Amino acid sequence: MSDTENAALRPMGGSIFEDILDGYFPIRESARQLLERQGASAMWIRFVHAPVMTVSGLSATEPVPMSVRKAYSGMIDHMTLFVARSGDRVEVSGVGDWYWADGREETDTLPASTRMGEPVFVRGIGIRDLAPGNLPSIALTNLNGSLSSDVQLKRASDQLGWSEFRAWEIQAGIGHIRRVHEEEGLAIEGWSAEPVAPAKLPVPGERSLHGPWSHVLADVSAARSARRGRDFARHS
Amino acid sequence: MITQKLNDQITRIGPKTPAGEVLRRYWQPAALVDEAQSDNPLVPVNLLGERLVLMRNHDAEWVLKTRVSSPDEAPTFHPEADAIKVVDDGPIYPVVEKKGIFFAYMGPGEAPAFPNFDCFRAPDSHVFAFKGLWECNWLQALEIGIDPSHASFLHRFLQDEDPKDSYGKQFRDTAADTNIPITHVLREYPRPDISVEETDFGLKITSLRHMKDGLTHVRVTNQVFPEAICIPMSREMTITQWHVPVDDENCYWFTMFTSFAEPVDKETMRAQRLKEHTLPEYAPVKNRSNNYHYDPEEQKTLTYTGMGLDINVHDQWAVESMGRIQDRTREHLGRGDAAIVRYRLMLRKAIKAIEKNKESGLPMLGADVDKIVGPLSNDAVTSTDDWEQASREMDMRRRQECPWDASV
Numbered sequence: 001m002s003d004t005e006n007a008a009l010r011p012m013g014g015s016i017f018e019d020i021l022d023g024y025f026p027i028r029e030s031a032r033q034l035l036e037r038q039g040a041s042a043m044w045i046r047f048v049h050a051p052v053m054t055v056s057g058l059s060a061t062e063p064v065p066m067s068v069r070k071a072y073s074g075m076i077d078h079m080t081l082f083v084a085r086s087g088d089r090v091e092v093s094g095v096g097d098w099y100w101a102d103g104r105e106e107t108d109t110l111p112a113s114t115r116m117g118e119p120v121f122v123r124g125i126g127i128r129d130l131a132p133g134n135l136p137s138i139a140l141t142n143l144n145g146s147l148s149s150d151v152q153l154k155r156a157s158d159q160l161g162w163s164e165f166r167a168w169e170i171q172a173g174i175g176h177i178r179r180v181h182e183e184e185g186l187a188i189e190g191w192s193a194e195p196v197a198p199a200k201l202p203v204p205g206e207r208s209l210h211g212p213w214s215h216v217l218a219d220v221s222a223a224r225s226a227r228r229g230r231d232f233a234r235h236s
Numbered sequence: 237m238i239t240q241k242l243n244d245q246i247t248r249i250g251p252k253t254p255a256g257e258v259l260r261r262y263w264q265p266a267a268l269v270d271e272a273q274s275d276n277p278l279v280p281v282n283l284l285g286e287r288l289v290l291m292r293n294h295d296a297e298w299v300l301k302t303r304v305s306s307p308d309e310a311p312t313f314h315p316e317a318d319a320i321k322v323v324d325d326g327p328i329y330p331v332v333e334k335k336g337i338f339f340a341y342m343g344p345g346e347a348p349a350f351p352n353f354d355c356f357r358a359p360d361s362h363v364f365a366f367k368g369l370w371e372c373n374w375l376q377a378l379e380i381g382i383d384p385s386h387a388s389f390l391h392r393f394l395q396d397e398d399p400k401d402s403y404g405k406q407f408r409d410t411a412a413d414t415n416i417p418i419t420h421v422l423r424e425y426p427r428p429d430i431s432v433e434e435t436d437f438g439l440k441i442t443s444l445r446h447m448k449d450g451l452t453h454v455r456v457t458n459q460v461f462p463e464a465i466c467i468p469m470s471r472e473m474t475i476t477q478w479h480v481p482v483d484d485e486n487c488y489w490f491t492m493f494t495s496f497a498e499p500v501d502k503e504t505m506r507a508q509r510l511k512e513h514t515l516p517e518y519a520p521v522k523n524r525s526n527n528y529h530y531d532p533e534e535q536k537t538l539t540y541t542g543m544g545l546d547i548n549v550h551d552q553w554a555v556e557s558m559g560r561i562q563d564r565t566r567e568h569l570g571r572g573d574a575a576i577v578r579y580r581l582m583l584r585k586a587i588k589a590i591e592k593n594k595e596s597g598l599p600m601l602g603a604d605v606d607k608i609v610g611p612l613s614n615d616a617v618t619s620t621d622d623w624e625q626a627s628r629e630m631d632m633r634r635r636q637e638c639p640w641d642a643s644v
Contacts, residue, residue, distance in 0.1 A: 020571045020574055020577060023237070023568075023569055024237055024568065048581070048585070049581055049584035049585055049588065051238045051242055053237070053239065064237075066566065067237065067566040071239060073239035073241065073242055075242070077588075101239065101241045102239070102241065117237060117238045117239075117242070118237070118569055118577065119570065119571060119573065119574075119577045121574075121577050121578050121581050
C-alpha cells in the first residue's frame with residue numbers, strides 16, 4: 001500500500017444516541033438488545049462508572065438473579081465498545097478499565113459474559129447501512145499507518161463531503177474487551193472546513209461490519225446533526 | 237442489584253466516607269430559622285453523623301460547633317439548651333441564613349457560592365420553609381423524588397378534589413390553562429415517557445403523559461446535585477427539597493415552598509404541617525410505629541395507600557419500608573429508572589473526582605455558579621405536537637407575571 005493510498009472507508013447511515021444499557025444481563029446480551037432497540041447493524045458506545053458483577057454458579061444464559069449475595073462485584077471506570085451483528089450473534093469488542101471490589105484476581109480482558117450490576121447510561125453511535133440516495137452521516141475507517149491519523153481522517157472526511165466531523169478510536173480487537181488504563185486518546189477532535197462536494201463515495205465492499213475498523217466518524221455539522229449529536233461530540 | 241460494598245460507597249455519609257465527602261463539598265440545610273427563636277439560641281443539630289450545636293460566635297455570626305454527646309444518644313436527640321456543652325477544640329463550621337433555613341458548610345477549603353435558584357432569589361414573603369424526619373438513609377429518600385412514575389401509583393387519588401381547597405398541598409391543583417386536575421392525569425396515564433438531561437446543576441427530568449385528543453401532560457422536575465430536587469407543587473408554587481442525612485439511617489427533608497405571583501400564606505402552610513409533626517424533632521405523627529394510620533376503607537375509596545391525603549406520608553412510608561438503608565443487593569432497576577441511573581452516575585463521578593483531587597469538575601463548584609437560575613419546573617397540558625415550546629412558554633408567562641425577578 002503506498003503513502004498516497006486512502007484508508008479503508010465505509011460510508012454508513014446512522015445517528016448519535018443516548019440510551020440505557022440494561023442491567024443484570026451479561027454485557028453481550030444487553031448490547032444485543034440495545035442494538036436491536038436502536039435499529040442498528042453496529043454501534044459504538046461509551047460509558048463510565050458502571051457496576052459489574054459475576055455471580056457464582058450462574059451461567060450467561062440463566063435469568064437475572066433475585067439478589068447478588070454470592071457474587072464478585074466491581075466497577076467499570078470507563079469502557080468503549082464496538083458491537084456488530086454477525087449473523088444471529090453480536091460481536092462485542094472494546095477497551096476499558098475496571099476493578100473488582102472484593103479482591104478478585106485482575107485480568108487483562110473482561111469477558112462479555114460479565115453482568116452489569118445496574119442499568120448503565122451510555123452515549124453511542126448507531127450505525128446502519130446507507131439507504132440508497134442518502135448521504136452518509138457516519139463512517140467506519142481503518143487507517144493504514146502510512147500517513148498520520150490526522151491526514152487520513154481529514155482525507156476521509158473530504159471524501160465524504162463533510163464540513164465538520166469528529167472521530168473516535170475503536171481500538172478493539174474482534175471478540176474481546178481488553179484493559180487500557182487511560183481513556184484519553186480515544187476521542188479525536190474533529191475538524192471544521194468549508195463544505196465540499198462529496199467525492200464519489202466508496203462502495204462498502206466486502207469488509208464485514210465488525211471490522212477490523214480503527215475509527216468511527218460522525219458528521220456533527222449543525223446542518224446535518226441534531227443538537228444532541230453536537231452535545232455528544234462535545235462531551236464524549 | 238449491587239453488592240453491599242458498592243451500596244455502602246453511595247449511601248454512607250460519615251466523615252471520610254466517599255459519599256459523605258461529596259455531600260461535605262456543598263452547603264447543607266442544618267436547621268430552620270423557626271428553631272432559633274429564643275434570645276440566645278442554642279439549637280442542637282444532628283447532621284452528617286456529627287453532633288453539633290447552632291449558635292452565635294463572639295462576632296454574633298451563626299456557626300455550628302461540636303457538642304458533647306453520648307454514644308448511646310438517639311439519632312435525633314434534642315437536648316435542652318441548658319444541657320448543651322460545646323467541645324472546645326472541635327471543628328467550627330460556617331453558617332448562612334437563607335429564606336428560613338440555616339445552611340452549614342462542613343467541607344474543606346472555601347465554601348462554594350450559592351446558585352441563584354428561584355427559592356433563593358424570591359423575596360422572603362414568597363418562600364416558606366419547613367422540615368420533617370424520615371427514618372431511612374438519605375439516598376433512598378432522594379431517589380423516590382427523581383422517579384416520575386411513582387406519583388401515578390403512590391399518590392393516586394381515586395377522586396378529584398375541588399382545586400379551591402388545594403392551597404398548600406401537592407398534586408391537587410389543575411394543570412395550567414385547563415380544568416384538568418393533576419390527580420386525574422396521574423391516575424389515568426400512569427406510564428410516562430421519561431427523558432433525562434444533564435444540566436449545570438444536576439438533572440432535568442421530563443415526563444410526558446400522552447393523553448386523549450392530541451394533548452400531552454408535560455411535567456418537568458429537577459435533581460439538584462447532590463441531594464435536592466426541585467419540582468412543581470401547583471401552578472403557583474414550586475418545591476425545592478433537600479434530603480439531608482442525620483446519620484446513615486435517618487434524614488431530614490428540608491423544603492422551600494416558593495411562590496411566583498402571590499406571597500406565601502405562611503401561617504396556613506405552617507399550621508398544615510405542624511399538625512402532622514411533633515416538635516422539637518419534627519418527627520411525623522404518622523410513622524412506622526402506628527402503621528402510618530393505614531385505613532383499609534380509605535384505600536378502597538379514596539387513596540392508593542390508605543394513608544391519608546398528605547402525599548409526604550405516602551413517600552415516607554415508601555422509603556422507610558425499604559429498611560433503614562435500602563438493600564440494593566436485591567434491587568432491579570429498569571429503563572424507567574433513567575433518572576436514578578443518571579444520578580448515581582453523577583454521584584460516582586463526583587466520588588472519583590474527589591479521590592483524584594479534581595473537585596472543580598463537580599456540579600456547581602466551578603465558576604459562575606451565581607449565574608445558574610431557575611430551574612424550570614412545571615406541570616402543563618399542551619398540544620402533543622409542540623409540547624416542548626408550549627411547556628416553556630407557560631413557565632415563562634408565570635415568570636413574567638411574577639413581582640420579583642424570576643427571569644431565566
